[in-house]
Amino acid sequence: MSGKPRLTYCNGRGRMEPVRWLLAAAGVEFEEIFLETREQYEKLIKDGVLMFQQVPLVEIDGMKMVQTRAILSYIAGKYNLYGKDLKERALIDMYVEGITDLMQMILMFPFSPPEAKEKNLDSIKERATNRYFPVFEKVLKQHGQDFLVGNKFSWADVQLIEAILAVEEKIPAVLSGFPQLQAFKIRMSNMPTIKKFLQPGSPRKPPPDECYRETVLKIFRK
Numbered sequence: 001m002s003g004k005p006r007l008t009y010c011n012g013r014g015r016m017e018p019v020r021w022l023l024a025a026a027g028v029e030f031e032e033i034f035l036e037t038r039e040q041y042e043k044l045i046k047d048g049v050l051m052f053q054q055v056p057l058v059e060i061d062g063m064k065m066v067q068t069r070a071i072l073s074y075i076a077g078k079y080n081l082y083g084k085d086l087k088e089r090a091l092i093d094m095y096v097e098g099i100t101d102l103m104q105m106i107l108m109f110p111f112s113p114p115e116a117k118e119k120n121l122d123s124i125k126e127r128a129t130n131r132y133f134p135v136f137e138k139v140l141k142q143h144g145q146d147f148l149v150g151n152k153f154s155w156a157d158v159q160l161i162e163a164i165l166a167v168e169e170k171i172p173a174v175l176s177g178f179p180q181l182q183a184f185k186i187r188m189s190n191m192p193t194i195k196k197f198l199q200p201g202s203p204r205k206p207p208p209d210e211c212y213r214e215t216v217l218k219i220f221r222k
């Protein structure tokens, strides 16, 4: 037992990528088990390892954690990325949940039917530009600090930089109207732990491709 957290999921972003981001941003090394076949997944279920027969699964501190939100909250609390008090935690929760709503659109995009892809991409652009990014542009402009909450690096900052980079992969000019977010992106990308995670060879996963899509559908088919 290495003592490192152990992540079980497909070899791709999916619902596990925010967990990889948060652990990496906290400077925590982790191990990964990749699900490649439905048989692997069915064996986890048979062995009673998955509380709701779902992954992500994160084994940490003797626990077999499932439910992405619970996993992320535990990691944020453990590594002091969850604010200094209840009100800062509430603000971080609101920011994270909002960004998660945007990221859910990106998560599901590879599974859009071909005829819906253009419309779904337009929806991502519309929501990022008009609903989500303006909130964080305003927050950063109003308090003039480097980080979203309490002038301290937190889970909210990690979730936002992940989202910015993910949206830019689809809409490269998405930050053109957001100078504060452009500066935030540079600041976060230069933080040592995030800079390391953005380097080739890190556990960060590439954008989903057809192979990943087919693997997910094969493993989790109903």
Ligand SMILES: N[C@@H](CCC(=O)N[C@@H](CSCc1ccccc1I)C(=O)NCC(=O)O)C(=O)O
Pocket (backbone or CB within 6 Å): 013, 014, 015, 053, 054, 055, 056, 066, 067, 068, 069, 107, 108, 216, 220
């Ligand atoms: N609420 C759970 C949902 C987890 C979930 O839906 N996991 C999927 C794998 S992610 C699958 C995935 C991967 C990429 C993009 C979209 C999606 I959905 C699963 O285990 N499905 C099997 C089942 O529910 O029987 C969480 O947040 O962890």
